[in-house]
Amino acid sequence: MEDYLIRAITTNKELRALALRSTNLVAEAQKRHKTTPVATAALGRVLNGALLTASLVKSGEEIVLKIDGTGPAKKIIAEANQKGEVRGYIANPQLEFNTTEEGKLDVAKAVGAGELSLTKIMDMKEPYTGSVPLVSGEIGEDLTYYFTASEQIPSAVGLGVMVDKDLSVKAAGGFLIQLLPEASEETIKLLEKNLAELKSISSLIDQGFSPEEILDSLLGDLDYRVMARKEVQFKCKCSRARSYELIAGLGKEDIKETLEKEEQIEIKCHFCGETYVFTKNEIEKLLSEIDKAEEH
Numbered sequence: 001m002e003d004y005l006i007r008a009i010t011t012n013k014e015l016r017a018l019a020l021r022s023t024n025l026v027a028e029a030q031k032r033h034k035t036t037p038v039a040t041a042a043l044g045r046v047l048n049g050a051l052l053t054a055s056l057v058k059s060g061e062e063i064v065l066k067i068d069g070t071g072p073a074k075k076i077i078a079e080a081n082q083k084g085e086v087r088g089y090i091a092n093p094q095l096e097f098n099t100t101e102e103g104k105l106d107v108a109k110a111v112g113a114g115e116l117s118l119t120k121i122m123d124m125k126e127p128y129t130g131s132v133p134l135v136s137g138e139i140g141e142d143l144t145y146y147f148t149a150s151e152q153i154p155s156a157v158g159l160g161v162m163v164d165k166d167l168s169v170k171a172a173g174g175f176l177i178q179l180l181p182e183a184s185e186e187t188i189k190l191l192e193k194n195l196a197e198l199k200s201i202s203s204l205i206d207q208g209f210s211p212e213e214i215l216d217s218l219l220g221d222l223d224y225r226v227m228a229r230k231e232v233q234f235k236c237k238c239s240r241a242r243s244y245e246l247i248a249g250l251g252k253e254d255i256k257e258t259l260e261k262e263e264q265i266e267i268k269c270h271f272c273g274e275t276y277v278f279t280k281n282e283i284e285k286l287l288s289e290i291d292k293a294e295e296h
């Protein structure tokens, strides 16, 4: 089943609602970063949160969602854009297995206390960053608090990842609901009731719920119109050409020094785990290109 996201608005114009199924892309992140179950859940929730948030910004803008906690997970970072592309990593992918009393993977314990920050990268403008203290370390609740406290938009965010016994990703997804200025007390009450009755998002996805069916459960009797539907995927911006430029940027002396010690130069991308290897021959060619450029 394909990963995709929908963005909708209720016909009474009181709520904006997004739902996401991301099982394949979180599975890819798990494979790339070789994460253990708690790390898979923590990173997957952040990837989901970044994708949902990126769907609210203007076209061409990107967002960076960063969780900086005191727990063993340390930093978790995801970058997403409006096209439905996301990449991300967790500083400690080998978190110990921990479950809550209810038997769920204990993401809050892995994250600890700390800060959530959201940076919007806009064309031709300085990036803007807003941050809030973590309220629970569960990521979904923290993002809910961010929207309410930092952007003054009352919101509800649910993010989930279910990991199978063989460590693979069984189900992943999320939702985001925001009250628009017109929202009535009646609509808010109905939404609160639906939210309270909703099963965990990962178990709904595991049961085969599509993003549309998740919105049906969340919005109940409220009619809505889907404004956008897009495929989502794990996609990194790194490339061999960019890594080559990165080496060139180190400067001749540093490159020569490295070549005296190593037979090759390896550049590893944090975001996706891809490694680019450059042989001694390739690097020597690069050095002569730098020499030529300097002669002119």
Ligand SMILES: [Zn+2]
Pocket: 236, 237, 238, 239, 269, 270, 271, 272, 273, 274
């Ligand atoms: Zn990469």
